[in-house]
Amino acid sequence: MLNNILEISYLIASVTFILGLKMLGKPETARKGNLIAAGGMTLAIIATIFLYENNEGIRLGNYLWIFGGIIIGSIAGTIAARRVQMTAMPQMVSLFNGLGALCVAIISFLEYFHSYQFAAPVFNVKFLIILAGLVIGSVSFSGSMIAYGKLEGKIKDFHFPFNQVLNILILLVILVLLAIPVFGANHSLNILYAITILSLLYGLTFVFPIGGADMPVVISLLNSFTGIAAALGGFLYDNQVMLTGGILVGSSGTILTILMCKAMNRSLANVIVGSWKSQGGPSSAHKEVKGSIKEISVSDTAVLLAYSKSVVIVPGYGLAVAQAQHVTKELEALLEEKGVEVKYAIHPVAGRMPGHMNVLLAEADVPYDKLYEMEQINPEFVKTDVVLILGANDVVNPAALTDPSSPIYGMPILEVINAKNIIVNKRSMSAGYAGIDNELFYNDKTKMLFGDSKKILSELVSEVKGL
Amino acid sequence: MEQLIQFLGENINSVYIIILSIFLGIEVISKVPSILHTPLMSGANAIHGVVIIGAIIVMGLADPNDILSLTLGFLAVIFGTLNVVGGFVVTDRMLEMFKKKK
Numbered sequence: 068m069l070n071n072i073l074e075i076s077y078l079i080a081s082v083t084f085i086l087g088l089k090m091l092g093k094p095e096t097a098r099k100g101n102l103i104a105a106g107g108m109t110l111a112i113i114a115t116i117f118l119y120e121n122n123e124g125i126r127l128g129n130y131l132w133i134f135g136g137i138i139i140g141s142i143a144g145t146i147a148a149r150r151v152q153m154t155a156m157p158q159m160v161s162l163f164n165g166l167g168a169l170c171v172a173i174i175s176f177l178e179y180f181h182s183y184q185f186a187a188p189v190f191n192v193k194f195l196i197i198l199a200g201l202v203i204g205s206v207s208f209s210g211s212m213i214a215y216g217k218l219e220g221k222i223k224d225f226h227f228p229f230n231q232v233l234n235i236l237i238l239l240v241i242l243v244l245l246a247i248p249v250f251g252a253n254h255s256l257n258i259l260y261a262i263t264i265l266s267l268l269y270g271l272t273f274v275f276p277i278g279g280a281d282m283p284v285v286i287s288l289l290n291s292f293t294g295i296a297a298a299l300g301g302f303l304y305d306n307q308v309m310l311t312g313g314i315l316v317g318s319s320g321t322i323l324t325i326l327m328c329k330a331m332n333r334s335l336a337n338v339i340v341g342s343w344k345s346q347g348g349p350s351s352a353h354k355e356v357k358g359s360i361k362e363i364s365v366s367d368t369a370v371l372l373a374y375s376k377s378v379v380i381v382p383g384y385g386l387a388v389a390q391a392q393h394v395t396k397e398l399e400a401l402l403e404e405k406g407v408e409v410k411y412a413i414h415p416v417a418g419r420m421p422g423h424m425n426v427l428l429a430e431a432d433v434p435y436d437k438l439y440e441m442e443q444i445n446p447e448f449v450k451t452d453v454v455l456i457l458g459a460n461d462v463v464n465p466a467a468l469t470d471p472s473s474p475i476y477g478m479p480i481l482e483v484i485n486a487k488n489i490i491v492n493k494r495s496m497s498a499g500y501a502g503i504d505n506e507l508f509y510n511d512k513t514k515m516l517f518g519d520s521k522k523i524l525s526e527l528v529s530e531v532k533g534l
Numbered sequence: 535m536e537q538l539i540q541f542l543g544e545n546i547n548s549v550y551i552i553i554l555s556i557f558l559g560i561e562v563i564s565k566v567p568s569i570l571h572t573p574l575m576s577g578a579n580a581i582h583g584v585v586i587i588g589a590i591i592v593m594g595l596a597d598p599n600d601i602l603s604l605t606l607g608f609l610a611v612i613f614g615t616l617n618v619v620g621g622f623v624v625t626d627r628m629l630e631m632f633k634k635k636k
Contacts, residue, residue, distance in 0.1 A: 084581050087577065088574075089562045092563065092565075092566040092570060094570060094632055098629035104577065111584065112586060112590065112618075129594055129607075135608065136610075136611030140614065140616045143612075143620075144619035145619055148620045149623065153627075159620070160579055163583075163616065163620045170583075170610045170614040171585050173589070173609060173610040177606055180602075283575075286575070290578060293582045297585040300588040302548065304588055306591075307548070308584060309588060310551055310555070314556060314559065315558065315559045316559070317556075318559030321560075326563075326568075415568045420571065422568055422571040425569040426572060426631055430631045
């Protein structure tokens with residue numbers, strides 16, 4: 068009886084996951100969808116704690132430990148999620164993903180330990196599932212941690228020679244190690260440790276060389292890895308909700324990854340392999356850019372903006388970091404009052420992730436109908452008087468269109484270079500996230516407005532007011 | 535090979551579920567506007583936190599004297615909960631901002 072109630076709870080939870088994901092795909096229903104999935108998850112967890120029994124009919128114990136863990140995790144999770152700045156969202160997602168993956172790895176490890184403590188593992192499917200969960204969970208964990216560190220700016224892009232060869236080598240060694248216990252030649256925990264360490268290492272060497280705009284793709288990919296690992300856990304415990312939840316995330320995550328690649332005109336293989344192709348070329352990252360830069364003052368900018376007919380604002384990560392979305396909105400309103408037509412041009416990966424900039428601008432109440440996606444706005448730049456670029460770099464870099472040796476070559480960009488005037492607000496001349504110089508800044512039409520976005524924009528606002 | 539076929543036969547229901555879930559996952563996600571990619575990824579992230587159920591089972595079945603299993607299981611429960619709770623809360627925060635437009 069109890070067991071049947073448990074199974075029904077799992078069924079309901081699985082349905083909420085499907086519904087939740089479906090609703091997350093539409094702006095109007097997204098929030099409700101998230102809450103529905105969260106409700107289903109709560110149901111599945113509570114039902115497991117009180118109703119689960121294993122094949123021998125043994126109920127769960129150690130309640131103090133279980134509730135202790137859940138309470139600590141809930142408090143820490145809520146605090147972290149409430150405090151994190153919207154700008155730091157991608158690394159937060161990556162961090163949570165890593166923790167979920169670590170959870171899978173630990174479970175696999177414990178299962179191995181329990182099942183084979185006294186007997187050599189026999190080659191069966193359960194054994195393979197345990198090891199697969201361990202490998203995928205470990206790779207996803209260490210990979211996510213590196214992704215987190217990179218987005219947080221704590222870890223620099225790190226290229227080393229023969230990276231690809233090394234990756235393949237590690238994978239081969241893992242396969243060989245997996246084969247040893249499978250054929251019963253040796254069964255010692257040392258092999259398990261070695262597999263774990265190598266899998267962790269693989270996560271590192273896999274994510275280390277990937278950088279720039281490709282990061283969100285990797286996060287999404289690691290996300291689906293963790294989903295698959297969770298589904299393997301479902302097989303292990305014959306648990307349908309883990310199976311459906313994991314596979315749903317695994318498959319939808321894979322599709323999401325591919326959609327993102329498409330949005331950036333990259334193939335998945337290109338993202339994973341591309342990073343090492345670009346490092347060796349003689350004319351890669353440190354290409355000498357000709358020409359000189361021209362600075363412009365805040366007051367000149369104010370005049371130029373206020374007496375234009377059309378202005379397009381290109382918000383980038385610099386704006387996000389400075390939390391300048393509210394001042395930007397203020398400037399937009401002022402300019403509109405003066406009869407200037409203002410639009411926002413949103414690159415699909417503006418910020419640090421697809422859709423990240425939309426989240427930030429929504430925070431500042433910028434109306435939806437002023438946000439233009441890349442395909443809509445690109446033909447309009449020719450008719451635009453002034454483009455105001457706020458801390459965007461890679462997404463406006465013309466090298467993506469013209470320089471095959473550039474690491475971002477092939478990525479669709481906002482073609483701001485076609486506008487009549489280009490004003491670039493940056494803190495300094497340092498390169499953008501992809502670590503490459505930007506020819507645009509040396510263009511004849513471009514003027515640089517140095518300074519922190521928020522400070523510069525507030526000054527611009529008061530200047531425009533005074534005009 | 536024999537092992538594998540036997541396993542598939544015994545678990546044929548799970549195999550059906552997996553295959554149908556794969557199609558469902560693909561079907562549910564395709565054609566999502568890119569403005570929703572970040573919240574969607576975050577929401578999916580929270581859902582794979584369903585592994586916490588595995589962690590709870592490991593924890594609950596562990597021998598109360600088995601300190602290694604208890605400690606590791608305890609950590610697994612904490613990490614799993616962080617994934618679930620943090621994931622859903624962060625997603626909700628993001629989506630809350632979208633809602634304000636009207």
